[in-house]
Amino acid sequence: MINKITCPQRLLGFEKPFHVGLIGAGGTGSACASLLFKMDTVLKKIGSKGLTVTVYDPKRVTPANVGRQAFWGDYDVGHYKSRLLVNRFNQFGDTDWRAETEIFNGKCTNDIDLLITTVDSAKARLEIGDNLSKCRKTKYNADKLWLDLGNSNNRGQALLGSMFGYCSDNKLASPFNLFSKSWLAASQDDKIIAQPSCSTDEAITKQSFGVNDVLASNAFAMLLFPLIRKGEISNHGFIFNLDDCSTDAIPVDENVWLMYGFDPKTRLESNSNETVLQK
Template identity: 35%
Template sequence: MKARKNKTIKPAVHIVQKELLQPYNPVSINLIGAGGTGGQVLTALARMNHALTALGHAGLSVRVFDDDKIDDANLGRQLFTTAEIGLYKSVALINRVNRFFGTNWKAETVRYEKEQLKDKDVASAVITISCVDTVQARFNIAEVLKYLSKNYGGRNHVQYWMDFGNSRTSGQVILSTLEKIKQPSSEIYKPIDNLPLVTDEFKELLYSSEQADNIPSCSLAEALTKQDLFINSALANCGASLLWQLFREGILFNRGFFLNLADFRTQPLKVA
């Protein structure tokens, strides 16, 4: 009787290209949305950039897109001050980060939509991070990124899209690729070259998690009825940890996660 051969199932992984791990120039990142989550993500990126450069990496070059201005309801939860009321969120946050960390990052006071983005060099970045609060905004971003993936071949050619989304006490962060990322052969792992777009794979989830009332809040108290005080910072820190793993370890077993602060539960989304 012939013995059965043991077939070991290789764990699926996504392996990051060397150009991101040991770049000659700072890695370009477009951060779309400078609200509750976007502001927290920007601070995390600034800390990450400082740490990466200390470790000999070329660091990050970030551009923030947001056409919204600061009002009273943004104070406290979004970490703006009374002196900043009336300023564009993107400008206020970028100025603050640049002064604190000595960076030269940029602010754009327009929405990230095809009609607004005439300069492909500005619209395109190796990594796009979206922190928007409507489904339509995500599909607008997807449209722009798909277009750039096919029509822009510059140094900042789009590769990854990390999307942050949340309801009142829950949310998700999902990493996608805009094209197949060349993977090395491996005897230990099963390298995956394509991570599905969030707008394709989780279309129904995006619509179900969208807040029913998208009218701007008039006060912090009203804003807190729509989003818990710490959901934005919790998502931002966990999502930044995934990005940090991408840069520091160069291999991803998870491409995102689902977070529920109501019962303190996090569910990873495996690479498959």
């Protein structure tokens, strides 16, 4: 029975930088972008070749985004979020990142080693997860990982798991394996949640100040960096609540997965109907 996540060789960056696909450049996504830059710098200083990043986001900066997200002033309003962030890192941080202004749907992941989703739409998560789950792992991509970050007004959760879902090649649950049912229920409120805020005051009623930064920093400090630095971690996620200052771990444990409605045995039985993802 699996009880830990082992760091894939590709994330150690011995031979080449590993590729991160960051989906979303809003509150949590822009915080992740800054942390990815910091982690890239630290990893290079300790002998790794670091990482490279592609940021996907079709949205543009609005006045309500300024200050709450990593955008600086009214002169940022109207620009694509992904391009603005990537251009700044490339210009001032000596990186070679890429920006995409099209919607990421999970169908083009051949060159992505680590997927990070920070989208504010449950429907988008379902589409990404469904497309990924239809692809069966090969020996080349069996160890690819997916970190999903989501939050409400004052709560948040993170889960690091398999990119393509639990199967015989890598017995690690994916965010889609554990949360697809809750995403389906939450998708009913997508139109309300995703509707642009008219003001900063309205925006912080949807997402409390700092909730995105707490989510992103904890995910990097508790999951990603320890996995790369130590080689393995026994928890692949957490849930936190700002109101009562609590954080609860999500262990790598099949019994815990059953609590979320995911049965690994059923998953293995369905693998024979999946499409094989080519290298």
